[in-house]
Amino acid sequence: MELLRLAAEKLYEDELTEIKKHDKGIIPVGWQMSPRAVFTFIAGGKVGTMNITSKYLGNNRLIEMAIASLMTDRALLLIGEPGTAKSLLSELLTAAIHGDSGKIIQGTAGTTEDQVRYSWNYAMLLANGPTREALVKSPIFRAMETGVIARFEEISRCSSEVQDALISILSEKNISIPELDEDISAVRGFSVIGTANTRDRGVNEMSAALKRRFNILILPTPADMETEINIVRKRVGELSTQHNLQAELPADDVVEKVVTIFRELRSGMTLDRKEKLKSPRGVISTAEAISLLTNSMALSGSFGTGQITDNDLAAGLQGTIVKEDGKDQLVWKEYLENVMKKKGTEWRNLYHACSELNGR
Numbered sequence: 001m002e003l004l005r006l007a008a009e010k011l012y013e014d015e016l017t018e019i020k021k022h023d024k025g026i027i028p029v030g031w032q033m034s035p036r037a038v039f040t041f042i043a044g045g046k047v048g049t050m051n052i053t054s055k056y057l058g059n060n061r062l063i064e065m066a067i068a069s070l071m072t073d074r075a076l077l078l079i080g081e082p083g084t085a086k087s088l089l090s091e092l093l094t095a096a097i098h099g100d101s102g103k104i105i106q107g108t109a110g111t112t113e114d115q116v117r118y119s120w121n122y123a124m125l126l127a128n129g130p131t132r133e134a135l136v137k138s139p140i141f142r143a144m145e146t147g148v149i150a151r152f153e154e155i156s157r158c159s160s161e162v163q164d165a166l167i168s169i170l171s172e173k174n175i176s177i178p179e180l181d182e183d184i185s186a187v188r189g190f191s192v193i194g195t196a197n198t199r200d201r202g203v204n205e206m207s208a209a210l211k212r213r214f215n216i217l218i219l220p221t222p223a224d225m226e227t228e229i230n231i232v233r234k235r236v237g238e239l240s241t242q243h244n245l246q247a248e249l250p251a252d253d254v255v256e257k258v259v260t261i262f263r264e265l266r267s268g269m270t271l272d273r274k275e276k277l278k279s280p281r282g283v284i285s286t287a288e289a290i291s292l293l294t295n296s297m298a299l300s301g302s303f304g305t306g307q308i309t310d311n312d313l314a315a316g317l318q319g320t321i322v323k324e325d326g327k328d329q330l331v332w333k334e335y336l337e338n339v340m341k342k343k344g345t346e347w348r349n350l351y352h353a354c355s356e357l358n359g360r
Helices: 013-022 035-043 060-070 086-098 122-128 139-146 160-172 225-243 252-267 286-303 310-321 326-338 345-358
Strands: 045-047 050-052 075-080 104-106 118-120 135-137 149-153 174-177 182-185 191-197 214-219
Touching: 013 035, 013 045, 013 050, 013 086, 035 045, 035 060, 035 086, 060 075, 060 086, 060 214, 075 086, 086 149, 086 191, 104 139, 118 122, 135 139, 139 149, 139 160, 139 174, 139 182, 160 174, 160 191, 225 252, 225 286, 252 286, 252 310, 252 326, 252 345, 286 310, 310 326, 310 345, 326 345
Parallel strands: 075 191, 075 214, 104 149, 149 191
Antiparallel strands: 045 050, 118 135, 174 182
16 A cells, blocks of 8 residues: 655654664764754755765754754744745654654644643543553653654644643643653654644744743744755656656746746735735745746646646736635736746746736
Protein backbone atom coordinates (compact mmCIF):
# COMPACT_ATOMS: atom_id res chain seq x y z
CA MET A 1 0.00 0.00 0.00
CA GLU A 2 1.52 3.33 -1.09
CA LEU A 3 1.15 6.10 1.46
CA LEU A 4 -0.03 9.53 0.36
CA ARG A 5 2.63 11.30 2.38
CA LEU A 6 5.72 10.03 4.17
CA ALA A 7 7.04 11.60 7.36
CA ALA A 8 10.39 13.35 6.93
CA GLU A 9 12.25 10.61 8.82
CA LYS A 10 10.93 8.04 6.31
CA LEU A 11 11.23 10.19 3.21
CA TYR A 12 14.87 11.02 3.94
CA GLU A 13 15.78 7.80 5.74
CA ASP A 14 18.86 7.14 3.60
CA GLU A 15 20.22 10.63 4.23
CA LEU A 16 19.68 10.35 7.98
CA THR A 17 21.44 6.99 8.06
CA GLU A 18 24.44 8.36 6.14
CA ILE A 19 24.68 11.49 8.28
CA LYS A 20 24.60 9.48 11.52
CA LYS A 21 27.28 7.12 10.17
CA HIS A 22 29.70 10.01 9.53
CA ASP A 23 28.73 12.17 12.52
CA LYS A 24 31.84 13.00 14.57
CA GLY A 25 30.30 15.75 16.68
CA ILE A 26 29.20 15.72 20.31
CA ILE A 27 25.63 14.41 20.51
CA PRO A 28 23.42 16.02 23.20
CA VAL A 29 21.64 13.70 25.63
CA GLY A 30 18.52 12.24 24.01
CA TRP A 31 19.48 13.29 20.46
CA GLN A 32 20.45 10.92 17.65
CA MET A 33 22.98 13.25 16.02
CA SER A 34 25.07 16.33 16.75
CA PRO A 35 23.81 19.89 16.17
CA ARG A 36 26.08 20.29 13.12
CA ALA A 37 24.71 17.09 11.65
CA VAL A 38 21.14 18.33 12.19
CA PHE A 39 22.09 21.53 10.35
CA THR A 40 23.56 19.55 7.44
CA PHE A 41 20.38 17.47 7.15
CA ILE A 42 18.25 20.60 6.83
CA ALA A 43 20.53 22.98 4.93
CA GLY A 44 22.21 20.38 2.74
CA GLY A 45 25.83 19.50 2.05
CA LYS A 46 28.07 16.55 1.27
CA VAL A 47 28.42 13.67 3.72
CA GLY A 48 30.72 10.85 2.66
CA THR A 49 29.80 10.19 -0.95
CA MET A 50 26.20 11.37 -0.58
CA ASN A 51 24.89 14.81 -1.48
CA ILE A 52 22.39 15.84 1.20
CA THR A 53 19.52 17.81 -0.31
CA SER A 54 18.77 21.31 0.90
CA LYS A 55 15.28 21.10 2.38
CA TYR A 56 14.73 24.56 3.84
CA LEU A 57 15.66 27.41 1.50
CA GLY A 58 16.03 30.28 3.90
CA ASN A 59 18.51 32.04 6.13
CA ASN A 60 20.94 29.42 7.47
CA ARG A 61 21.40 31.47 10.62
CA LEU A 62 17.76 30.85 11.49
CA ILE A 63 18.35 27.09 11.26
CA GLU A 64 21.37 27.38 13.58
CA MET A 65 19.38 29.47 16.09
CA ALA A 66 16.52 26.96 16.07
CA ILE A 67 18.88 24.03 16.72
CA ALA A 68 20.69 25.94 19.47
CA SER A 69 17.37 26.75 21.18
CA LEU A 70 16.43 23.08 21.34
CA MET A 71 19.72 22.27 23.13
CA THR A 72 18.49 24.27 26.14
CA ASP A 73 15.50 23.64 28.40
CA ARG A 74 13.39 26.21 26.56
CA ALA A 75 10.84 25.41 23.89
CA LEU A 76 10.97 26.90 20.38
CA LEU A 77 8.25 29.01 18.75
CA LEU A 78 8.31 29.65 15.00
CA ILE A 79 6.26 32.67 13.94
CA GLY A 80 5.58 33.93 10.44
CA GLU A 81 3.21 34.58 7.59
CA PRO A 82 1.43 31.61 6.00
CA GLY A 83 3.72 29.76 3.64
CA THR A 84 7.01 30.61 5.38
CA ALA A 85 7.73 26.89 5.99
CA LYS A 86 7.17 26.93 9.76
CA SER A 87 5.64 23.44 9.79
CA LEU A 88 8.28 22.12 7.39
CA LEU A 89 11.15 23.37 9.57
CA SER A 90 9.43 21.97 12.66
CA GLU A 91 9.10 18.56 11.03
CA LEU A 92 12.67 18.54 9.74
CA LEU A 93 14.08 19.45 13.16
CA THR A 94 12.19 16.68 14.95
CA ALA A 95 13.03 14.13 12.24
CA ALA A 96 16.74 14.91 12.51
CA ILE A 97 17.00 15.23 16.28
CA HIS A 98 14.91 12.23 17.31
CA GLY A 99 13.85 10.43 14.13
CA ASP A 100 10.23 11.02 15.17
CA SER A 101 8.17 13.92 13.82
CA GLY A 102 4.81 12.30 14.55
CA LYS A 103 4.04 13.56 18.05
CA ILE A 104 1.96 16.51 16.93
CA ILE A 105 -1.03 18.52 18.12
CA GLN A 106 -2.90 20.51 15.48
CA GLY A 107 -4.23 23.62 17.16
CA THR A 108 -7.77 24.64 16.29
CA ALA A 109 -10.67 26.44 17.93
CA GLY A 110 -11.87 22.97 19.00
CA THR A 111 -8.62 21.82 20.64
CA THR A 112 -9.22 20.95 24.29
CA GLU A 113 -6.99 20.84 27.36
CA ASP A 114 -7.32 17.04 27.34
CA GLN A 115 -5.58 16.93 23.97
CA VAL A 116 -2.63 18.79 25.48
CA ARG A 117 -2.38 16.76 28.71
CA TYR A 118 -4.31 13.48 28.80
CA SER A 119 -7.81 12.04 28.68
CA TRP A 120 -9.50 8.75 29.56
CA ASN A 121 -10.92 5.70 27.83
CA TYR A 122 -14.35 6.12 29.38
CA ALA A 123 -15.44 2.52 28.89
CA MET A 124 -12.39 1.32 30.86
CA LEU A 125 -12.78 4.16 33.34
CA LEU A 126 -16.36 3.17 34.15
CA ALA A 127 -15.47 -0.50 34.37
CA ASN A 128 -12.30 -0.30 36.49
CA GLY A 129 -11.94 3.27 37.68
CA PRO A 130 -8.87 5.42 36.91
CA THR A 131 -6.00 3.13 35.96
CA ARG A 132 -2.88 3.46 33.84
CA GLU A 133 -4.53 1.27 31.20
CA ALA A 134 -7.48 3.67 30.93
CA LEU A 135 -5.23 6.69 30.46
CA VAL A 136 -5.13 8.17 26.95
CA LYS A 137 -1.85 10.05 26.58
CA SER A 138 -1.54 13.18 24.50
CA PRO A 139 1.34 13.58 22.03
CA ILE A 140 3.03 15.91 24.53
CA PHE A 141 2.58 13.33 27.32
CA ARG A 142 4.22 10.64 25.15
CA ALA A 143 7.03 13.01 24.16
CA MET A 144 7.74 13.74 27.84
CA GLU A 145 7.87 10.03 28.69
CA THR A 146 10.29 9.19 25.89
CA GLY A 147 12.38 12.36 25.90
CA VAL A 148 11.58 13.57 22.38
CA ILE A 149 10.17 16.74 20.82
CA ALA A 150 6.44 17.34 20.44
CA ARG A 151 5.10 19.66 17.75
CA PHE A 152 2.24 22.08 18.48
CA GLU A 153 0.89 23.61 15.27
CA GLU A 154 -1.01 26.91 15.21
CA ILE A 155 -0.95 27.62 18.94
CA SER A 156 -2.74 30.93 18.51
CA ARG A 157 -5.78 29.11 17.11
CA CYS A 158 -6.35 27.54 20.53
CA SER A 159 -8.34 29.05 23.39
CA SER A 160 -6.59 30.70 26.34
CA GLU A 161 -7.46 27.71 28.59
CA VAL A 162 -5.60 25.35 26.26
CA GLN A 163 -2.64 27.71 26.03
CA ASP A 164 -2.55 27.96 29.85
CA ALA A 165 -2.30 24.17 30.09
CA LEU A 166 0.88 24.39 28.05
CA ILE A 167 2.40 26.99 30.40
CA SER A 168 2.61 24.61 33.34
CA ILE A 169 4.06 21.83 31.19
CA LEU A 170 6.80 24.09 29.81
CA SER A 171 7.53 25.55 33.25
CA GLU A 172 7.53 22.47 35.45
CA LYS A 173 8.41 19.88 32.78
CA ASN A 174 5.87 17.48 34.24
CA ILE A 175 2.21 16.51 34.05
CA SER A 176 0.26 15.87 37.21
CA ILE A 177 -2.38 13.09 37.18
CA PRO A 178 -4.37 13.63 40.40
CA GLU A 179 -6.71 10.71 39.63
CA LEU A 180 -3.72 8.35 39.92
CA ASP A 181 -1.82 10.44 42.46
CA GLU A 182 1.12 10.54 40.06
CA ASP A 183 3.41 13.11 38.47
CA ILE A 184 5.02 12.35 35.11
CA SER A 185 8.36 14.15 34.73
CA ALA A 186 9.95 14.82 31.36
CA VAL A 187 12.92 12.72 30.27
CA ARG A 188 15.94 14.74 29.11
CA GLY A 189 15.59 15.54 25.42
CA PHE A 190 11.94 16.58 25.73
CA SER A 191 10.93 19.90 24.22
CA VAL A 192 8.13 21.51 22.25
CA ILE A 193 8.27 23.24 18.88
CA GLY A 194 5.28 25.49 18.38
CA THR A 195 4.16 27.42 15.33
CA ALA A 196 1.99 30.51 15.15
CA ASN A 197 0.59 32.33 12.16
CA THR A 198 0.87 36.11 12.13
CA ARG A 199 -2.41 36.22 10.17
CA ASP A 200 -4.08 34.76 13.28
CA ARG A 201 -2.94 37.57 15.56
CA GLY A 202 -5.93 38.60 17.63
CA VAL A 203 -7.74 35.27 17.27
CA ASN A 204 -6.42 34.04 20.62
CA GLU A 205 -3.46 36.24 21.39
CA MET A 206 -0.71 34.34 23.19
CA SER A 207 -0.14 35.59 26.71
CA ALA A 208 3.17 37.11 27.78
CA ALA A 209 3.52 34.24 30.25
CA LEU A 210 3.35 31.65 27.47
CA LYS A 211 5.67 33.58 25.18
CA ARG A 212 8.27 33.73 27.96
CA ARG A 213 8.46 29.91 27.92
CA PHE A 214 9.60 29.95 24.29
CA ASN A 215 12.61 31.10 22.35
CA ILE A 216 10.90 32.88 19.48
CA LEU A 217 12.12 32.88 15.87
CA ILE A 218 10.37 34.89 13.17
CA LEU A 219 10.52 33.23 9.75
CA PRO A 220 10.36 35.92 7.06
CA THR A 221 8.78 35.69 3.66
CA PRO A 222 11.37 35.15 0.90
CA ALA A 223 13.50 38.27 0.81
CA ASP A 224 13.92 38.51 -2.95
CA MET A 225 12.43 37.32 -6.20
CA GLU A 226 15.19 34.81 -6.95
CA THR A 227 14.88 33.07 -3.59
CA GLU A 228 11.13 32.70 -3.92
CA ILE A 229 11.44 31.37 -7.47
CA ASN A 230 13.97 28.78 -6.30
CA ILE A 231 11.70 27.69 -3.44
CA VAL A 232 8.70 27.36 -5.73
CA ARG A 233 10.63 25.52 -8.45
CA LYS A 234 12.18 23.06 -5.97
CA ARG A 235 8.96 22.26 -4.14
CA VAL A 236 6.88 21.89 -7.33
CA GLY A 237 9.47 19.42 -8.63
CA GLU A 238 9.24 17.37 -5.43
CA LEU A 239 5.44 17.31 -5.49
CA SER A 240 5.40 16.39 -9.16
CA THR A 241 7.52 13.32 -8.46
CA GLN A 242 5.58 12.43 -5.34
CA HIS A 243 2.18 12.55 -7.07
CA ASN A 244 3.40 11.28 -10.45
CA LEU A 245 1.86 14.20 -12.30
CA GLN A 246 1.84 13.45 -16.02
CA ALA A 247 3.00 16.88 -17.06
CA GLU A 248 6.21 18.78 -17.72
CA LEU A 249 7.58 20.96 -14.94
CA PRO A 250 6.59 24.61 -15.41
CA ALA A 251 8.97 26.61 -17.56
CA ASP A 252 11.07 29.31 -15.93
CA ASP A 253 8.96 32.12 -17.39
CA VAL A 254 5.78 30.49 -16.00
CA VAL A 255 7.23 30.31 -12.49
CA GLU A 256 8.48 33.88 -12.79
CA LYS A 257 5.04 35.15 -13.82
CA VAL A 258 3.29 33.48 -10.88
CA VAL A 259 5.86 34.68 -8.35
CA THR A 260 5.71 38.20 -9.82
CA ILE A 261 1.92 38.33 -9.43
CA PHE A 262 2.07 37.00 -5.89
CA ARG A 263 4.85 39.34 -4.75
CA GLU A 264 3.12 42.39 -6.22
CA LEU A 265 -0.28 41.59 -4.72
CA ARG A 266 1.26 40.61 -1.38
CA SER A 267 3.31 43.81 -1.06
CA GLY A 268 0.66 46.12 -2.51
CA MET A 269 3.15 47.52 -5.00
CA THR A 270 4.56 46.66 -8.41
CA LEU A 271 8.09 45.24 -8.49
CA ASP A 272 9.46 48.48 -9.92
CA ARG A 273 7.79 50.28 -6.96
CA LYS A 274 6.14 52.78 -9.32
CA GLU A 275 2.51 51.89 -8.65
CA LYS A 276 0.61 51.08 -5.47
CA LEU A 277 -1.90 48.24 -5.55
CA LYS A 278 -4.72 46.91 -3.44
CA SER A 279 -4.03 43.55 -1.80
CA PRO A 280 -6.66 40.80 -1.57
CA ARG A 281 -7.86 39.74 1.85
CA GLY A 282 -6.82 36.13 1.36
CA VAL A 283 -3.36 34.65 1.80
CA ILE A 284 -0.99 35.17 -1.14
CA SER A 285 1.91 33.10 0.12
CA THR A 286 4.73 31.09 -1.41
CA ALA A 287 2.84 27.93 -0.41
CA GLU A 288 -0.15 29.12 -2.44
CA ALA A 289 2.09 29.66 -5.48
CA ILE A 290 3.41 26.11 -5.13
CA SER A 291 -0.12 24.74 -4.85
CA LEU A 292 -1.27 26.75 -7.87
CA LEU A 293 1.50 25.43 -10.10
CA THR A 294 1.08 21.85 -8.89
CA ASN A 295 -2.66 21.99 -9.60
CA SER A 296 -1.94 23.51 -13.02
CA MET A 297 0.35 20.57 -13.78
CA ALA A 298 -2.36 18.12 -12.74
CA LEU A 299 -4.88 19.95 -14.93
CA SER A 300 -2.54 20.02 -17.92
CA GLY A 301 -1.43 16.42 -17.49
CA SER A 302 -4.96 15.06 -17.23
CA PHE A 303 -6.89 17.30 -19.60
CA GLY A 304 -4.32 19.13 -21.70
CA THR A 305 -1.08 18.68 -23.58
CA GLY A 306 1.15 18.07 -20.55
CA GLN A 307 2.54 21.59 -20.76
CA ILE A 308 1.09 24.31 -18.53
CA THR A 309 -0.79 26.85 -20.63
CA ASP A 310 -1.99 30.35 -19.79
CA ASN A 311 -5.52 28.95 -19.48
CA ASP A 312 -4.32 26.46 -16.87
CA LEU A 313 -2.61 29.26 -14.94
CA ALA A 314 -5.61 31.56 -15.18
CA ALA A 315 -7.90 28.95 -13.62
CA GLY A 316 -5.53 28.54 -10.68
CA LEU A 317 -4.97 32.26 -10.20
CA GLN A 318 -8.70 32.97 -10.13
CA GLY A 319 -9.30 30.41 -7.37
CA THR A 320 -6.26 31.43 -5.35
CA ILE A 321 -6.72 35.20 -5.35
CA VAL A 322 -10.53 35.54 -5.35
CA LYS A 323 -11.32 33.68 -2.13
CA GLU A 324 -13.05 35.88 0.37
CA ASP A 325 -15.76 37.95 -1.31
CA GLY A 326 -16.60 40.34 -4.12
CA LYS A 327 -13.92 42.77 -2.95
CA ASP A 328 -11.19 40.33 -3.91
CA GLN A 329 -12.68 40.08 -7.38
CA LEU A 330 -12.46 43.86 -7.75
CA VAL A 331 -8.85 43.83 -6.51
CA TRP A 332 -7.98 41.14 -9.05
CA LYS A 333 -9.77 43.00 -11.84
CA GLU A 334 -7.89 46.22 -11.05
CA TYR A 335 -4.60 44.33 -11.10
CA LEU A 336 -5.43 42.79 -14.47
CA GLU A 337 -6.38 46.12 -16.05
CA ASN A 338 -3.83 48.40 -14.40
CA VAL A 339 -0.80 46.14 -14.16
CA MET A 340 -0.89 42.87 -16.11
CA LYS A 341 -2.40 44.42 -19.23
CA LYS A 342 0.56 46.82 -19.44
CA LYS A 343 3.31 44.23 -18.90
CA GLY A 344 3.94 43.48 -22.56
CA THR A 345 3.23 40.91 -25.25
CA GLU A 346 4.55 37.92 -23.29
CA TRP A 347 1.78 38.52 -20.72
CA ARG A 348 -1.03 39.15 -23.22
CA ASN A 349 -2.45 35.61 -23.44
CA LEU A 350 -2.44 35.23 -19.65
CA TYR A 351 -4.18 38.59 -19.31
CA HIS A 352 -6.95 37.58 -21.72
CA ALA A 353 -7.42 34.18 -20.04
CA CYS A 354 -7.63 35.74 -16.57
CA SER A 355 -9.96 38.54 -17.73
CA GLU A 356 -12.34 36.05 -19.29
CA LEU A 357 -12.60 34.04 -16.07
CA ASN A 358 -12.96 37.14 -13.91
CA GLY A 359 -15.87 38.43 -15.95
CA ARG A 360 -14.47 41.25 -18.02
